[in-house]
Amino acid sequence: MIKDKQIQIIETVFKNFQKQKNKTDADGITHIIDAGRYTSLERFEREKELIIKSHPIVVGATGQLQSNGDYFLHDLTGTPILIVKGKDGVVRAFLNMCRHRGVRLLEESEGKIKRNIVCPYHAWAYDTTGCLKAVFHEQGFDGVNAETHSLIELDCWVRLGMLFVVPNPELKGKFDIDDWLSEVYSITEDFEFGDLYPYHFTSETLDCNWKLVVDGALEGYHFKIAHANTIGKYFLDNLSLNMENKLHSTIVFPKRALEKMKELPETEWRLRQGANILIHIFPNTVILIEPDHIMVVSFVPIDEKTTQFYSFMLLPTEPQSQKDKDYWDLNAKIFWNAISEDNEMAVLQQKSFNGYSDTEMVVGSYEKLLVQFEILVDEMISP
Ligand code: FES
Numbered sequence: 229m230i231k232d233k234q235i236q237i238i239e240t241v242f243k244n245f246q247k248q249k250n251k252t253d254a255d256g257i258t259h260i261i262d263a264g265r266y267t268s269l270e271r272f273e274r275e276k277e278l279i280i281k282s283h284p285i286v287v288g289a290t291g292q293l294q295s296n297g298d299y300f301l302h303d304l305t306g307t308p309i310l311i312v313k314g315k316d317g318v319v320r321a322f323l324n325m326c327r328h329r330g331v332r333l334l335e336e337s338e339g340k341i342k343r344n345i346v347c348p349y350h351a352w353a354y355d356t357t358g359c360l361k362a363v364f365h366e367q368g369f370d371g372v373n374a375e376t377h378s379l380i381e382l383d384c385w386v387r388l389g390m391l392f393v394v395p396n397p398e399l400k401g402k403f404d405i406d407d408w409l410s411e412v413y414s415i416t417e418d419f420e421f422g423d424l425y426p427y428h429f430t431s432e433t434l435d436c437n438w439k440l441v442v443d444g445a446l447e448g449y450h451f452k453i454a455h456a457n458t459i460g461k462y463f464l465d466n467l468s469l470n471m472e473n474k475l476h477s478t479i480v481f482p483k484r485a486l487e488k489m490k491e492l493p494e495t496e497w498r499l500r501q502g503a504n505i506l507i508h509i510f511p512n513t514v515i516l517i518e519p520d521h522i523m524v525v526s527f528v529p530i531d532e533k534t535t536q537f538y539s540f541m542l543l544p545t546e547p548q549s550q551k552d553k554d555y556w557d558l559n560a561k562i563f564w565n566a567i568s569e570d571n572e573m574a575v576l577q578q579k580s581f582n583g584y585s586d587t588e589m590v591v592g593s594y595e596k597l598l599v600q601f602e603i604l605v606d607e608m609i610s611p
């Protein structure tokens with residue numbers, strides 16, 4: 229985000245604050261969202277296939293693959309994905325599936341491939357670039373070679389300290405990732421996203437539809453109430469700013485600390501110091517830019533009523549001492565306490581809708597990013 233834009237945002241917050249008025253974008257329009265969208269199995273299947281498996285999704289952090297041969301597996305989408313840093317230093321993603329008779333090639337969730345990936349069934353071997361290197365008793369397999377039977381590759385990119393993969397191999401080549409992320413770059417360009425160190429991986433299963441947890445991230449209206457005992461007190465009530473977007477949403481959540489910035493000359497205003505900046509990377513990832521680190525959270529739909537939630541921190545450098553670790557662990561704890569409160573609300577919504585889905589949610593203008601997200605989901609799954 230260019231500095232002028234940061235100053236503009238801070239000025240807007242000050243203006244709203246002075247006027248004792250809540251949010252510039254409160255247009256008073258109320259929207260209605262049907263609850264059935266969170267309980268329908270048929271809709272879930274379309275969302276999983278046409279949204280989650282068909283778009284670049286975050287599968288992990290770049291720093292998980294430090295040296296050539298390092299790999300990890302990602303099975304949450306249902307597609308068995310192997311992400312590996314090749315002997316040539318390039319990160320690629322493949323289906324974790326042998327081209328002979330389909331056996332799962334690697335079972336350990338992470339590790340290092342020394343030379344080749346060798347299938348445990350008949351020892352077909354692939355190198356770390358996915359190339360078929362050896363077929364056991366190859367005279368029995370006419371027409372099978374590296375060109376025809378190397379591993380099935382998926383689109384995979386390293387961007388913003390994260391790894392993006394499109395799980396559906398049939399869509400390989402369809403996405404221009406930089407075009408896809410251009411709205412995100414317009415926010416992140418002024419912040420450090422270089423060589424970030426991933427830390428504190430956490431995962432949890434939630435009894436709710438994945439869209440409910442995304443919805444919860446897209447408004448600050450709940451801060452003062454749902455987070456009353458945790459982070460609520462650090463933020464200015466209901467003064468979050470929504471940024472213009474088509475695909476990926478951005479919200480700036482101003483903290484009380486921002487008020488102090490008023491006393492400083494404009495040249496010293498730093499948005500990141502006085503606000504949390506949340507970017508929803510469509511479809512299922514949220515990143516939170518905090519003053520000295522970044523939190524990444526992804527919500528993977530398991531079924532219509534279950535979501536696997538996973539999160540990691542991106543730190544400027546690897547923690548060197550116990551003191552460093554304690555500092556980041558405390559940050560993680562504060563974040564998790566707040567996120568657990570959000571998750572709990574999503575689970576309570578789901579509980580209600582599981583019992584009675586023939587109802588609607590009323591969504592106010594403060595929550596309009598949520599409406600935009602749900603409309604986008606509808607557009608993407610419509611025939
Ligand atoms: S299934 Fe992999 S070598 Fe046979």
Ligand SMILES: [Fe+2]
Nearest residue numbers: 444455566570
């Ligand atoms: Fe929240």
